[in-house]
Amino acid sequence: MEENQLAVKCKNLIKIYGEGTGKIVALRGIDLEVKSGELMMLAGPSGCGKTTLISVIASILDQDSGECKVYGHELKDLNKDEKIAFRAKNIGFVFQAFNLFPTLTAAENVAIPLIIGGMDHTVATQKGADLLEQMGLGDRATSFPTDLSGGQQQRVAIARALIHNPRLIVCDEPTSALDGETGHKIMELMKSIAVDKTRTLIVVTHDSRIFQFADRIAKMEDGHILKVTSNYKEFE
Ligand SMILES: Nc1ncnc2c1ncn2[C@@H]1O[C@H](COP(=O)(O)OP(=O)(O)O)[C@@H](O)[C@H]1O
Numbered sequence: 001m002e003e004n005q006l007a008v009k010c011k012n013l014i015k016i017y018g019e020g021t022g023k024i025v026a027l028r029g030i031d032l033e034v035k036s037g038e039l040m041m042l043a044g045p046s047g048c049g050k051t052t053l054i055s056v057i058a059s060i061l062d063q064d065s066g067e068c069k070v071y072g073h074e075l076k077d078l079n080k081d082e083k084i085a086f087r088a089k090n091i092g093f094v095f096q097a098f099n100l101f102p103t104l105t106a107a108e109n110v111a112i113p114l115i116i117g118g119m120d121h122t123v124a125t126q127k128g129a130d131l132l133e134q135m136g137l138g139d140r141a142t143s144f145p146t147d148l149s150g151g152q153q154q155r156v157a158i159a160r161a162l163i164h165n166p167r168l169i170v171c172d173e174p175t176s177a178l179d180g181e182t183g184h185k186i187m188e189l190m191k192s193i194a195v196d197k198t199r200t201l202i203v204v205t206h207d208s209r210i211f212q213f214a215d216r217i218a219k220m221e222d223g224h225i226l227k228v229t230s231n232y233k234e235f236e
């Protein structure tokens with residue numbers, strides 16, 4: 001694989017939490033390549049390191065050793081401010097528990113990355129409302145999270161991850177809190193986001209019902225990638 005076609009390249013990536021007797025080696029030498037434009041799923045049992053891996057790739061957590069290149073930038077070579085700027089420009093993160101702010105409206109929640117980037121609050125909130133409209137939630141722009149269903153909250157969380165037009169979108173178990181039909185709709189939406197080569201998605205899941213949406217699936221166990229396949233039926 002040509003380096004310039006790769007969104008993500010991890011080589012012998014290691015992440016350790018804590019020290020001494022409390023030390024936990026969460027990533028034990030991860031080798032993984034994700035191509036630009038690809039929807040890569042990461043599957044595996046609870047505790048195997050999925051959230052840790054995407055947090056390192058999203059430059060939220062620092063690796064301990066090994067390589068982690070995102071669009072050719074080695075993350076360990078970036079200082080703290082460079083990492084924040086890199087993440088703000090290139091990465092959208094959809095958290096497992098949505099992490100919406102309860103006192104902000106749907107449109108204001110979506111606007112957060114723009115406001116952090118320095119945009120005027122009113123302009124940013126209007127952009128948030130416009131994106132919600134495109135995602136079929138135009139009538140809920142001024143609703144608060146508690147007045148939205150789980151599927152609607154997840155769409156708001158996805159809109160927030162997209163609003164600043166990042167190249168890499170990382171999602172932690174996006175369908176885990178949703179019923180089957182809503183989960184299916186969310187995955188159709190995610191898949192439509194990765195239609196061209198400009199956006200790459202990494203989706204963590206242990207929901208076998210959504211494996212069919214993946215271009216490839218990486219199976220993790222105990223801090224390792226066991227195998228990567230494009231045939232989702234191998235995992236059903
Ligand atoms: N902040 C943390 N401090 C210490 N250990 C952690 C922390 N986060 C995760 N772990 C441990 O690291 C391992 C991998 O966790 P995680 O990446 O959350 O797995 P998964 O997302 O696959 O369930 C687990 O043993 C977990 O208990």
Ligand SMILES: [Mg+2]
Binds near residue numbers: 052
């Ligand atoms: Mg997790």
